[in-house]
Structures are given as structure tokens and as C-alpha cells.
Amino acid sequence: MNKAATGTHMPRFHIVKRVEMTRGEIFILNLYAVLIAIVAGGILIACMGINPVSFYGTVIVGCFRSALSVKSLIRIVIPLLIASIAVIPAFRMKFWNIGGEGQFIMGAVFASYVALFFPEGIPHLPLMLLMAIAGIIGGGIWALIPAFFKCKFGTNETLLTLMLNYIALYIIQYLRDGPWRDPAAGGFPKIAKFPERAWLDQLFGVDISWIVAVLLVIFMTIYLKRTKHGYEIAVVGDSVNTARYAGMNVNAVIMRTMFLSGAIAGLGGMLQVSGEATTHTLSMGIAGGVGFTAIIVVWLANLSPITTVAVATLIGMLDKGCGVAESTYGLSSAVSDILQGIILFTVLGAMFFTNYKIVFRSKQSIKSHTAAAPGGENK
């Protein structure tokens, strides 16, 4: 009930849903938000007695000052990008899969099994393919579990995927301390390094995972925009009832999409574990939170695969650049987390204005409205 209608109280402003903003407007809005965040972060930096302009300069230059820094930037961005692409279809379906981290890990675990325990005779290429398939299956299964329980019993997927992340993480610890422990490590609990035939190939001095990432971005764009599956995802995301009315098998769509989501994350895990960033071995730090950061990335990118590339790169730059700033200014690398937090908070806040607008009322209209129409029509 609108209180204004009773004639006792009329708010000076109210919030209404706005008609779609154009892409350009959204871009400008987000630009403002990031600018505000950068200024806010700058004030924090200035409080530490550091010139914020030169700090930000160091962050940006630090990412590109040499071929080596660009390489390490790519190494940070690629797993984040793949994990982000992975959660997009699930989120479009409004299936809150925050289990990207666990699916990424399980992909890495399954791939590691192939790398460590398949017969030595398998040559490099088939072995890599087997590892990729294992990664896809591992991640896919880990995503199918919450999807199954969601479809069958309505189990809350946010909470279940969250729990599965940690179960996956400690599966690595279990394997590391027990069955997969490297006897050659001299009592130190670790999993053996992969044999060289299970190492990821490189192109231009970087792991070829970047090619896979590019292909995945293209695939996901087409899949969501141009295929029947993509259309079904959009309909289920919009309204489950509409989808049922239209004769879609909603559960099948959910299971299929979640498998895809987990499979891509799992493939990301396989690429990470066989790449040089992890020195070709499985450890508990394999995912290092990319599955969580991915959720923030895709949300800021409005669930668009192309925009995700840009956002993931920016987040990666912040990470990498702050690492450089750490050594230059003696600041803790945690400054990256704080800045990330501030930027994400402001952009999240700014998103409000893409969906809603505030309508102010003049004093005049409040007076006339309350005087003229007690019990009037609700707006």
C-alpha cells in the first residue's frame, strides 16, 4: 500500500525501474564508477604517504614493463577468464553456481590422475587429450551433483555448491597426504611433478591455454546467442514456468547447462595443473580463489563473454600490478584485495542506476497531491 495515498506522508523521492539503458550509457556509468573507486583507492594510498598518481603508474607499468611481466599477467588472467566463462551459462539460467572453484579443482584432480597414473607408453598428444577429457568429466560431475539435487529435491544450489568447493579442496589434501604422496619428496607432503609428456605445450612462450580461452569465449558467445540451447537457457533464466509452458524439459536444461558449466571449469583446472604456472603439479593452491573471483567478474561483465575478457584482464592487472607496487613501495600485497574490494563495491553500487532511477518530487506536487487525492490511485 502506498502510504502517500492515505494523505499522511509523501516521500520526496521514490525509486522506479527504468527502461533498458543503452550499452553506451551503461559503459559510461561503469566508467564513472571505476573512476570514483580509483579516486577512493588513491585517497587510501595517499594516507599511507605515497603519491597515488605514481602508485597507479607503477601498477600499470608493472604489468607491461617487460615480456616477462606480460607473460605473468597472462598467466594470472587465463585461468580467471576460463573459470569466468564457465559460470556464465549457469548464471544466465539463474542457477547460482558458486561452485566454480570446486569444479576447477576436480578438473585438475581428474587430469592429474591421468597424468600420474596412466601407462608411460602413451605419447604426448593423446595423453593431453585424455587429460582434457578427464578434466571435463571431473568438473562436469562436480557440477552435476548440485544440479541433480536441485532438480530432484529443490536443494539450495548456492549453499550446496559452496560446500562442494571445500570438499574438493580437501580431497586434494587427502590425496597429497595419502595415496598420491610423492615418496621422492623426502617426507614432505606433496604430489609428484607430472612427467614431461603431460606438460602443456607452449606458443609464443606462454602456455597454449590462452588459445583455449579465446576459443571458449567465441564458443560461449555463439552458444548463448545463436543456438537452441542458448535460447533455452535464456528462457529458463527468465521464467521457469514459461519454459515449462513452452514444453521445455526444464530439468534437462538445468542438468545439461550445469554439466557444461562444470566441464569448462574442469578444463580450466586441467590446463592450470598441466601448465607452467603451477610447475606442472597438483597442489592445494591450484585454484587459489579463481572460482570465487570469476563470479564477481562475470557479474560485473553483465554475463557477456566478450566483456568478461575485459573485466578479467583488468582484475588480473590489478593483481599483478599491485604485486609490483608491493616491492616498489614496501606495501603489503593485500593492498590489491582492498583496491579490488573498493572498485567492486562502487561498480556494484553503480549497477543500481542501470536498473532503477530515482524520481524526485517537488514540494509543490506533494502538497497538491496530498490535498487533492486522499485515497487516490496507487502508482
Add this chain to the structure above:
Amino acid sequence: MNTIVNFLFAAIKAGTPLLFGTTGEIITEKAGNLNLGVEGLMYMGAFVGFLVGFYTESLLLSLLAAFGAGVLGSLIYAFLTVTLKANQNVTGLTLTIFGTGFANFFGEMLIAATKGGAPKLSAKFSAKLAEIQIPLLSDIPYLGRALFSHNILVYLAIIIAILSWAYIKFTRAGLYLRATGENPAAADASGLNVTLIKYVNILLGGGICGIGGAYISLLNGNGVWNNGCVNGQGWIAVALVIFASWSPAKAILGSLVFGAFTIFQVRAGDFAAEFPALSFLSSIPNAIYVMLPFLVTAVVLIITSITRKREGAQPASCGVNYYREER
């Protein structure tokens, strides 16, 4: 017998920060907001509580400061999700990143500013957190040691949990809180101020999480500040909310169970030595004990959804923002 008593004693201590975090998160979720920033809130409370305790040597001020830090952190969350209707999961995760960075960043500065690089609480301050023998009760054989000779924060956690339980279950404000979390549109229609109710409870919950963080920094590191001290306990607290089926009273027992899982990691050997029948306990790998809180929670989550009990389920509107003009 002593093994069991010591075990129970240690499990209660290990469960206490979880109990704070869980109680805070239950109040938050009852308002219809899933705050995945508990870890971050606990970090903020841990650092601010430690800092104030370090400089003022006052336990009360330290706890108030930790509470305040939790309130401020959750104010960011409440403003974004309630007023600006930002996605709850994303905002909560961001809060975790921010809070973790906040504590480790300023923690690093505190370490750099302290001679010897190990900021330690004064003996005078730590004495206030010494174990208290409750008169008479602590003389009960066995039980007295296990239950009634803890530091003051353990009792504070239990008192807060009981008060929160009573608040949610028996008071009018608690009824409004539940109504808001279950069906904000109906609550709004019946004249409740949904925004205000959400704000008050999210901030209250955040503050309690902050105290949980302070427990960790003040007690678990022998009075020395450690970066990364919360170390995932905020996430275990989120799991415990489910395990306790959104009841602070059950959370008391739940925190004991989860605390026990933690203690088994170090004490399983003692058990096996004392009771040969339990020797299998020490052959269970550590990883399983660390995993158990999450595994058990996942199973509980699935079982409650299979039985479809309305009671003990997540508040219906949890995770979905309320916008009055939406239908």
C-alpha cells in the same frame, strides 16, 4: 576420562569463534539476506579488535571495536544489497575479499610498526582473557573442567546465542524479522518497515561476526597478531548455519561438533591411545577431519531438502532482494 574432558574443553574453545560467526549469520539470513562476507567480517573484527586491545589494554573497548568493525563491514553490504539491490552473492564475496585484504594490509603495517615484528598483547590484557573457574559449578568432577572453566568470551558467545534465539523466537521484533525474511512483500503490506528491519538485523549480525573474529586474534595466536589468522573459519560458520538449521540454540551444539572436528585433527592420537576400540580415529587422515564440517553440512542440506521440512529450512526470501514494485 581426562582425555575426554580435555577434548571437550578444547572442542568448546575451537567452536566459540564459529558460534559467534554462525549466530551473526543466522540473524542476517533471517532478514532474507545471505551474506557470504562472514569471513571478511571476521577478519575486520579480528584486526580492529586486536589493534584496540593492543593499544588500550581494555577488553571492553576491544570487543566494542570488533563489533563496530563488523557493523561497518556489514553496513557496506546492507547498503549495496538492501538500498541499491545489488546481487547478494557477489556483494558478499566482495566483502570477503575486502575484509581479508583490510586485515592483512593493516596487519602488515602493525607488524612493521612493532619492534621485533611481532605485535603481542600485553600480559595485563591477556590476563583478562584467562580461564575463569565458575564458583561451585567448576568443582563438579570432570564436567566442571570441561564446561565451567573457560575464558569469558566462551560464555559471551553462548549468552549471545541464547539471547539471539530468544530474540528470534519469542519477541515481537523477532517475529517481524522472521516475517521479513520469509515474505518481505507480505511484511511490507502489513505495514512493517522492511528496509529498516533488514538494516538493523544485518548490522547486528555483522557486529556479532566481528566479535568472533576478535576471539580468533585475541586468543588463538597466543596474543600475537598473525596475518591470515581467520583462515576459512568464516566459511565454516556459513556451513554451520545450515547444520544448525537456522537456530542459534542448535548452533551452540553444532559449534561443539564442528569444534570437535577441528580438535580431532590434533588429538585423535590421544583418543586412540586411551581407548583401543577407537584406534581407527587416528588412522583417519587429517584431510577428512578438515573436510567433515563441509561434508556433513552438504549431507544435512540434501536431507532437509528431501524431507521438505518447512521448519529448519532457509528463510524463503533468502538471497533474493526485495523491491516493492516488483511482482
